Amino acid sequence: MAQKIIIDTDPGQDDAVAILLALASPEIDLLGITAVAGNVPLDLTQRNARQVVELAGRDTPVFAGCDAPLARPLVTAEHVHGKTGLDGIALPEPTLPLQAQHGVDFIIETLRREAPDSVTLCPLGPLTNIATAFQRAPDIVERVRRIVLMGGGCFEGGNITPAAEFNIYVDPEAAKIVFGCGRPITVLPLDATHKALTSKDWIATMRGMGRIGEVVASWTDFFERFDVAKYGSEGAPLHDPCVIAWLLRPELFKGREINVEIETSSELTLGMTVADWWGVTDRPANALFIGDVDRDGFFDLLTERIGRL
Numbered sequence: 001m002a003q004k005i006i007i008d009t010d011p012g013q014d015d016a017v018a019i020l021l022a023l024a025s026p027e028i029d030l031l032g033i034t035a036v037a038g039n040v041p042l043d044l045t046q047r048n049a050r051q052v053v054e055l056a057g058r059d060t061p062v063f064a065g066c067d068a069p070l071a072r073p074l075v076t077a078e079h080v081h082g083k084t085g086l087d088g089i090a091l092p093e094p095t096l097p098l099q100a101q102h103g104v105d106f107i108i109e110t111l112r113r114e115a116p117d118s119v120t121l122c123p124l125g126p127l128t129n130i131a132t133a134f135q136r137a138p139d140i141v142e143r144v145r146r147i148v149l150m151g152g153g154c155f156e157g158g159n160i161t162p163a164a165e166f167n168i169y170v171d172p173e174a175a176k177i178v179f180g181c182g183r184p185i186t187v188l189p190l191d192a193t194h195k196a197l198t199s200k201d202w203i204a205t206m207r208g209m210g211r212i213g214e215v216v217a218s219w220t221d222f223f224e225r226f227d228v229a230k231y232g233s234e235g236a237p238l239h240d241p242c243v244i245a246w247l248l249r250p251e252l253f254k255g256r257e258i259n260v261e262i263e264t265s266s267e268l269t270l271g272m273t274v275a276d277w278w279g280v281t282d283r284p285a286n287a288l289f290i291g292d293v294d295r296d297g298f299f300d301l302l303t304e305r306i307g308r309l
Contacts, residue, residue, distance in 0.1 A: 010038025010125030011048035013219035018240035034103030038125035040085035050094035065103025065129035069171035088222030131174035152273030153190035169271030198235035255290035259283035
């Protein structure tokens with residue numbers, strides 16, 4: 001039976017590839033996509049999500065969620081993703097309608113409707129929508145099967161500050177709520193996603209795979225310029241597709257169950273995922289924290305699935 005999931009996202013080129021991977025995978029039943037403000041403001045993230053669904057030839061419903069973090073001004077990342085969030089190639093304006101229902105209400109309604117322990121939440125951006133749903137409807141928390149998210153870092157530190165990864169930094173209060181919810185959590189942090197680097201050969205393969213492959217190659221060409229300049233790497237890390245890949249092929253990843261706490265007050269380390277990798281505290285484990293990925297297996301999976309679209 002296919003895994004029922006909700007993708008919560010702020011597309012973002014790598015978010016877009018994650019959505020394509022989910023839509024191309026029969027093992028996944030994507031119930032809906034909720035957009036959140038993050039990489040760019042909400043009016044662009046919901047638009048981008050609809051563009052990606054249409055690119056894949058699907059009609060998965062897209063819902064607009066929260067347009068600002070729980071307690072802070074929005075921080076965005078146009079310097080990475082471009083002013084639209086999906087810079088790299090021009091896509092047509094989406095005709096897929098934005099759903100009238102608020103994304104948070106969709107999450108609440110879906111978790112109440114579906115059988116307990118049957119829906120996995122897959123946040124690819126700031127955790128504002130998920131935390132807001134948990135605050136508004138505490139009864140849904142115990143119905144969540146698992147939360148599989150991209151965010152944080154341990155030995156890699158941060159990518160928006162020395163200590164904090166972008167998704168967690170944008171809304172640390174929301175992250176604190178989610179990490180403290182008591183449900184199983186899998187974290188795909190920078191420690192793993194920075195190993196999921198694209199290559200010239202892979203991009204060339206994408207470019208030869210028809211319209212969707214051409215779009216993915218163009219996104220990657222744009223997206224990688226930032227990481228190449230910042231880190232001196234030879235490609236771009238495809239952060240968010242690691243979430244969907246973990247659902248499909250968990251054997252491609254290695255990690256350990258540890259305690260993760262979120263810093264919400266320090267000027268220097270705001271948004272830090274305090275990951276107790278070595279078990280030096282007595283705090284109980286609350287997350288499966290991934291530290292490594294089989295890069296070749298990951299890109300083989302991406303290539304095979306994108307080729308189906």
